[in-house]
Amino acid sequence: MEITIERLGHLGDGLAAGPIFVDRALPGEVVSGDLVGDRLENVRVIEPSEHRIAASCGAFKRCGGCSLHHVHPDFVADWKQAVVVRALAAQGIMIEVQAIHTSQENSRRRAKLSGRRTKKGATVGFFGKASDTIQTIEPCKVLSPEIMAVIPALEAFTVQFGSRKGPLGFWVLSTDTGIDVSVEGMEHQAEADLGPFAEWAGSNGISRLSVDNETICQHQAPQLTFGKVKVAPPPRAFTQATPQGEQALQEAVGRALAGADKVVDLFSGAGTLGLPLAEVATLHCMENDLGLLEALAHGVRHTQGIKKVTTSARDLYRNPIDHTDLIKFNAAIIDPPRAGAEQQVRQLAQSNLRDIAMVSCNPVTFARDANILCAGGYGLKWVEAVDQFRWSPHIEIVAHFSKA
The missing domain is CATH 3.40.50.150 (Vaccinia Virus protein VP39)
Structure with missing residues (x-):
């Protein structure tokens, strides 16, 4: 079917009469696709909006972290x-x-990342849109360089301490005194020796490492001013x-x-x-x-x-x-x-x-x-x-x- 997008919904989806929700469509665009419930799937843009631009992030189509990379910044503002x-x-x-x-590109100082062990190692990133698949986010236009720099260490942590049965969650904060990391999904390590966790944090320059709300080690207090x-x-x-x-x-x-x-x-x-x-x-x-x-x-x-x-x-x-x-x-x-x-x-x-x-x-x-x-x-x-x-x-x- 072919429809015209009337406006953006509060989550950034295009909305047509019905309402019909169209992922990553813009007001005034004519699009076609298959109607599944109240959503248009397999979308093809027939008449693009003047405000549509090429996404500046290579991960945009697969990552669920952002929804408006395809829109001119002036229109978004x-x-x-x-x-x-x-x-x-x-x-x-x-x-x-x-x-x-x-805020400028690559300025986000906090993020909730997910990590999953794989046959070849581990993947750390954001979940894909409406998906339980973790997508790598290199390059990322959102996260600060300090957070991006610690992702390889989080991958190593996932390989060493993660479980194949479920993902880990990493709450990462870049502070004035370094990176603060809190991990969730570690129930399988409840009886484990905490020494290797502290060694990982020390060798990777992590200011503080906690599991859930329990601080495992603190090499330097994370500070904000x-x-x-x-x-x-x-x-x-x-x-x-x-x-x-x-x-x-x-x-x-x-x-x-x-x-x-x-x-x-x-x-x-x-x-x-x-x-x-x-x-x-x-x-x-x-x-x-x-x-x-x-x-x-x-x-x-x-x-x-x-x-x-x-x-x-x-x-x-x-x-x-x-x-x-x-x-x-x-x-x-x-x-x-x-x-x-x-x-x-x-x-x-x-x-x-x-x-x-x-x-x-x-x-x-x-x-x-x-x-x-x-x-x-x-x-x-x-x-x-x-x-x-x-x-x-x-x-x-x-x-x-x-x-x-």
């Missing part, structure tokens, strides 16, 4: 900004995205995907809260967004993950030249901080997971905080929460988009809300 604008408009908020910050504070995150801790994306978020939060001297950081994580403000403002960080809070507090204790930073463990979903307890602050940062933070935002809306910097990785829940703040008397001053996940449909948002 415009599309991502439009997604945010449409989400806000659906809540009755009319505003343009004033900037988009796109937020403002003046050096933080050693726990294994598999959430971090921003790229240094450029992290900097864009930090700078936007700093602009939103300029002049604030008493800041509460909600869903603070390890202090990525809040700690850069500690040079000019007191900071109270709230987070449910004790490991992240301990890492944050440890870094603060060993840092001079910053204001007072305190922490408290709190599940802000089940137990949001009440608006009456926010009176001691004049500004807030809120950076919730994809589900947003509806109940906590309702308390913020009732507060008298002067400024709120909201960060989100989900345009739909961001727009919902933005509407709550606006209904509570806050004005949405500006919105920016941050694209840390190049060649994917993922979008992050940072916005400034203010109440006179």
